[in-house]
Amino acid sequence: MTEAVVAPERRAGVGDVLLDVRDLRTHFEVMDGTVKAVDGVSFSLRKGGRLALVGESGCGKSVTALSIMRLIDMPPGKFAGGEILFEGRNLLKLDDREIRKVRGGEIAMIFQEPMTSLNPVMTVGDQISEAVLLHQPVNRKGAQEVALQSLVDVGVPDPKRRVKQYPFELSGGMRQRIMIAMALSCNPKLIIADEPTTALDVTIQRQILELIKSVQERTGTALLLITHDLGVVAETVDEVAVMYAGRVVETGTVEEVLLNPRHPYTRGLLESIPSQGKKGQRLSAIKGVVPNPFRMPKGCKFEPRCPYAWEAGAEEEPPLIELGPDRTSRCWLYDRRYADHLADYEGRAQKKSAEVAS
Amino acid sequence: MDGAAAAAPTATPTASPTPGSTHEGNGRALIEIRDLKTYYPIKAGILRRTVGQVRAVDGVDFEVRRGEVFGLVGESGCGKTTLGRTIVRLEKATSGEVLLDGHDVLAFDGGDLKKMRRRMQVIFQDPVGSLNPRMPISDIIGEGLLAQADKQNGWGERKVRDKRVSDYLEVVGLRRDYTRRYPHEFSGGQRQRIGIARALALSPEFIFADEPVSALDVSIQSQILNLLIDLREQFDLTFLFVAHNLSVVQYISDRVGVMYLGKLVEMADVAELYAHPRHPYTIALLSAIPDPDPRVKSRRLVLTGDVPSPANPPSGCRFHTRCWLRRQLNNPENCEKEDPPFRELASGHRVACHWAESVVDAAVADVVPTVDVEVPTDLPTAADVGAPVVTEIETPSVVEMAEAEEDAAVAPEPVRPEEPPGPTAGRV
Numbered sequence: 134m135t136e137a138v139v140a141p142e143r144r145a146g147v148g149d150v151l152l153d154v155r156d157l158r159t160h161f162e163v164m165d166g167t168v169k170a171v172d173g174v175s176f177s178l179r180k181g182g183r184l185a186l187v188g189e190s191g192c193g194k195s196v197t198a199l200s201i202m203r204l205i206d207m208p209p210g211k212f213a214g215g216e217i218l219f220e221g222r223n224l225l226k227l228d229d230r231e232i233r234k235v236r237g238g239e240i241a242m243i244f245q246e247p248m249t250s251l252n253p254v255m256t257v258g259d260q261i262s263e264a265v266l267l268h269q270p271v272n273r274k275g276a277q278e279v280a281l282q283s284l285v286d287v288g289v290p291d292p293k294r295r296v297k298q299y300p301f302e303l304s305g306g307m308r309q310r311i312m313i314a315m316a317l318s319c320n321p322k323l324i325i326a327d328e329p330t331t332a333l334d335v336t337i338q339r340q341i342l343e344l345i346k347s348v349q350e351r352t353g354t355a356l357l358l359i360t361h362d363l364g365v366v367a368e369t370v371d372e373v374a375v376m377y378a379g380r381v382v383e384t385g386t387v388e389e390v391l392l393n394p395r396h397p398y399t400r401g402l403l404e405s406i407p408s409q410g411k412k413g414q415r416l417s418a419i420k421g422v423v424p425n426p427f428r429m430p431k432g433c434k435f436e437p438r439c440p441y442a443w444e445a446g447a448e449e450e451p452p453l454i455e456l457g458p459d460r461t462s463r464c465w466l467y468d469r470r471y472a473d474h475l476a477d478y479e480g481r482a483q484k485k486s487a488e489v490a491s
Numbered sequence: 492m493d494g495a496a497a498a499a500p501t502a503t504p505t506a507s508p509t510p511g512s513t514h515e516g517n518g519r520a521l522i523e524i525r526d527l528k529t530y531y532p533i534k535a536g537i538l539r540r541t542v543g544q545v546r547a548v549d550g551v552d553f554e555v556r557r558g559e560v561f562g563l564v565g566e567s568g569c570g571k572t573t574l575g576r577t578i579v580r581l582e583k584a585t586s587g588e589v590l591l592d593g594h595d596v597l598a599f600d601g602g603d604l605k606k607m608r609r610r611m612q613v614i615f616q617d618p619v620g621s622l623n624p625r626m627p628i629s630d631i632i633g634e635g636l637l638a639q640a641d642k643q644n645g646w647g648e649r650k651v652r653d654k655r656v657s658d659y660l661e662v663v664g665l666r667r668d669y670t671r672r673y674p675h676e677f678s679g680g681q682r683q684r685i686g687i688a689r690a691l692a693l694s695p696e697f698i699f700a701d702e703p704v705s706a707l708d709v710s711i712q713s714q715i716l717n718l719l720i721d722l723r724e725q726f727d728l729t730f731l732f733v734a735h736n737l738s739v740v741q742y743i744s745d746r747v748g749v750m751y752l753g754k755l756v757e758m759a760d761v762a763e764l765y766a767h768p769r770h771p772y773t774i775a776l777l778s779a780i781p782d783p784d785p786r787v788k789s790r791r792l793v794l795t796g797d798v799p800s801p802a803n804p805p806s807g808c809r810f811h812t813r814c815w816l817r818r819q820l821n822n823p824e825n826c827e828k829e830d831p832p833f834r835e836l837a838s839g840h841r842v843a844c845h846w847a848e849s850v851v852d853a854a855v856a857d858v859v860p861t862v863d864v865e866v867p868t869d870l871p872t873a874a875d876v877g878a879p880v881v882t883e884i885e886t887p888s889v890v891e892m893a894e895a896e897e898d899a900a901v902a903p904e905p906v907r908p909e910e911p912p913g914p915t916a917g918r919v
Contacts, residue, residue: 189708189709189710190708304797305797306797307797334566334567334735334798335566335735335737335776335779335780336566336775336776336779336794337566337797338779338781339778339779339791339793339794340793340794340795342781343791343793361708361709362781363709363783364780364781364782364783365781366783367781367782367783367784367785367787368781368782387785388785388786391783391784391785392784392785392786401710402709402710403783405709405710405712405713406709406713406738406783407713407716407738407739407741407742407743408738408742408783411742412741412742412761415717415720416713416716416717416742417713418710418711418713418714418717419710419713419714420714422678422680422681422711423678
């Protein structure tokens, strides 16, 4: 595909780019064929920046995160193309020893389910110091001290007692704090948070979001947030990449993407969120379901569900078209040939938001 | 359709009640819940002696009116699902009454119980776990019909049953000929539609919907919500709608109850509750919802600590250990001593808080971005939203809290100071 359309100056490796994912393709060979879970994902993240990968289940956002961490089981998984440049090094080319240094040391990950991602038979202190011992020049005692300090940093009350406890003794929110403490303990340059608050209640989610934001601001660590919740996106990050069917379909700043979506899928997602203004009206749902990975549409992957679609999308998949600095959309609407369709899209979009407002 | 649903005497309900009035049913209670309690024993030791009780539902009073959607919100473990399950007799109540048209559901047995089951149906949360993977759809939906078969309806006959199954598949937007398929052949949204068809096939009057959209992606969630609203009109249904997502509850409900640790703490018409919440817990819940509109920047009220265990609830007001209002009022004594009554603050607006009168809308608007602040399409600035009213909500330091409550997690930082007038839509 014509990925070259993507903003060239962004690709030129501007000094402050920390993570640059280029046309990543992670496929899985299974009995029934090949699942192209990630098939052309490109985005980049600046040093200290905050970016969210948003999409619904099965869109490939978690596989993208696991690919960056090189945590994909191979087989059945395989990298079918693309590169992941982290400070200029292609993570996909590192050998096992090298990637282990990056993993946990330079890039840390917070998982969705804090119960299953903590070891149930190790104390909290031991789990954190395990990572510290691996990545930092300290002895066992020093590692325990780092562990204790990291618990203090994430606001765990009574940390001296907590380090000796096991995960089952902690609540969900507390476990997630431990996960964050663990991620922070080695001063990573990038934290990948995969649905960090999805398993939590709304008041606990609020605590954890505030914690992640304050920690991120304090340490200057870059944040890659994986989520399906556009509310969490709006409050936590500066930039967004929207994913659908293994592809990035739209990128831009939070304000631009959420207030002026330039891809029909993003627009559809936003319109289907129930909100105060929509009370008493039908929600505008996106028709149909996510395509079957074995029977992907030939052209644009969103075309069968798209209310604005015309022939172009059915025949050929659009490239990620550049709309401005750091602003892209994978939609034929933004090809100059289809300016009349774009006018129609914008007209209908305006009408819709006026309806909601009235 | 046919059967019992036709008994509902209400006019066709519409999905949009006018603020201030409840749903335009006749306002009569279909279900009345009186001082309902559901306790689970905690057993320990080799003799399995009961050493305590989990008070999942601990004295709840409310009514569900004919034709309305009553939304029940609260965090996990607050007892909202147990309450619903107790009402439809899927859990055994410890004490109290559930009146269906004046008859105590909890006292039913035998034939009465069976008749009641037909009138009260359930839509479950997990569209995977609630469908038997070894049964074709015709049996999954037909099972209930078979159990309720009698001479009149003829559901004992396979042909009649299968036709009805197909009819209801169509009603929920699936194809008639899906009857021979198995659950694994369907997507999550489709499975939830099957669960809805199963509930509807018996022509119930009342449906307890237990988190029916929580497991679904947002684009599918809106399809199911639309479907539920259509069905409610079409079949004159009354819903008890349990969910933890406050936006969903706001969208679909006519009246809303908020639960905390086994008790209702606030109840009002939906517009009233979301515009003028008076219980500090409700306000904290509303403040915690992440808003997908990036223009909305407000101070957030961060509740400290976790929900206490329902086996050992705090004394007095159960919320006092996490209550920001109590702290703001310098810890008045009655909060930890007296259990606040669930009293009527305004018509139809009930609150269980000693100090509900000290909450004013201006202070609420400061921490709940959408309260009384219109977000017109032509973009307010952050300054408009963040209102100049300064409330004195503070999160205590880590040390204070750790002393105050041993087992509580604590927000590490005080509530963020006023957001600077951040990026506004002017940039777009």
